[in-house]
Amino acid sequence: MSCYIGIDLGGTNIAGGIVDETGRIILSDSVPTPHDCSSDEIMESIVKLAEELVNRSDVEKTDISGIGVGCPGTVDNENGIITYCVNIPMRKVRAAEYIESRLGIRVNLENDANAAALGEYYVNGNGAKSYIFITLGTGIGGGAVLDGKIYRGFNGVGIEAGHMTLVHNGEKCTCGKRGCWERYGSVTALINQTVSAMKANPSSRMSEIAEKYGEVNGRVAFEAAGMGDKAAQAVVDRYIEYVADGITGIINIFEPELLVIGGGISKEGKRLLDPVREYVHKNEFNRYMSKTRIETASLANDAGIIGAALSCASGFRNSVV
């Protein structure tokens, strides 16, 4: 059976795994992402992780048909170049060439959200003809799998769903534009909204939960709301409305057979999913035809490894497999 190596390059860790063609992880591991170093050193970490995975598994190197690397930023998939990485000092790096020359295995670079979308799709997409994956995390990432293939746009940058406008002339986003969806619907935004509500409502139970975690994180408002705290419930309600309004727009555009919500906040499950579905059902454009199914992700962090690995099956730079 043909296998692939999937690498999920993150700001904190580099995760990797050997994945078979059905999307099953045979062996996985991770190493810390080196900091204050050259891009060559980061690529060496990827090479060593890949070599170790092969050495520790029963899979022969000759059975590895490709290495897919999911990168948090912009990749030039056709030319094998990491154009820009968020939080990692890699700019215009010929990463595919480098890794190929060290390992003798072909490399495909992919945006990490696109890779995660493909990973989720392979394992839980039920062969949906059109599939959208939205990750609610530090930002909002998006990936589209149409007719079984990652949709990249003509330049590899698509789809950046978090950077459609939700609030015209709203808050300034890190991308430079105002009012992007991710300024309102990301976990970062939820944390900001929670902090504001805690200041305005000092007696809210959000404070005791934040103390328990030693920080204000994305769970604080949800947990306090679950305990009946009204200020927390208001934070959750407003946050979910932001999320659901953006998802409604995405559905009105793509009308996908399946839309899956991933990222840390998706672990809230029904507490997130039920009100999102209700909002979409009430507000979506489509009134007469079959409706998009909305679910939460199931693979968590493995989606990045699996998707990066299986992205190789869609072809390598300047070639068709």
Add this chain to the structure above:
Amino acid sequence: MSCYIGIDLGGTNIAGGIVDETGRIILSDSVPTPHDCSSDEIMESIVKLAEELVNRSDVEKTDISGIGVGCPGTVDNENGIITYCVNIPMRKVRAAEYIESRLGIRVNLENDANAAALGEYYVNGNGAKSYIFITLGTGIGGGAVLDGKIYRGFNGVGIEAGHMTLVHNGEKCTCGKRGCWERYGSVTALINQTVSAMKANPSSRMSEIAEKYGEVNGRVAFEAAGMGDKAAQAVVDRYIEYVADGITGIINIFEPELLVIGGGISKEGKRLLDPVREYVHKNEFNRYMSKTRIETASLANDAGIIGAALSCASGFRNSVV
């Protein structure tokens, strides 16, 4: 050479034409859309228009490979059903079956914005791998042509770009949701914005131009702005920002090779295009890779006929041609 008939079903007129496989119109005509009548009578008008076109042209009926009908609303392309039409009393009508049985030619139904997108794409798309068509009219319509094929979503309703949110909790839209892009960027919205500005600025030259036309239309603010009227320029500037903000979101999502703006307002040409391009260039997410080319449409009303005709080449209901 294989030919098709394209029908553009509108609330006022039914336009039709015989189109060759390169997208050239051989002969076209239009008839008024019957009102206060059954859906059968509307379909009979389509049948008669098609018959007349064949009779008046040199094309033999046996050379017509299909009839494509573009409908303003939701069509069930796979089953040949007009599910819902805006301003035309057709609900759940088995239109493909009806027209096929009367003419003996296979029928494909298509959403009118999708058909217009395909028409523009065939004639002026330069084979773009990913192509988005946005029409600024009574509402905002959208169509996507990806890898040369109309993107319909899994249920035929995609893409309704005008119904992504631009202003969270903003003005109520006819679709039921609040803050849709078309409430701010359609010609209807521009007219409302013009009327408000005329009331607030009675000495503006917008009034004399509206008098000339006998109505406030989409040209009034643009013309007065061209004469140096400041209140009109403010209307135009704000309107273009709404349009450009929505287009930036669409580009951040699709990263299409080419995005074309159609509809009446696209006739403003550079006065619309230059500031839209400037806004997008400044605000789009993509900083490092090739940029989407933005143009105005060139076919005007013919796009609907040509696209409806050529949509047949993508296949008919429950079959692959």
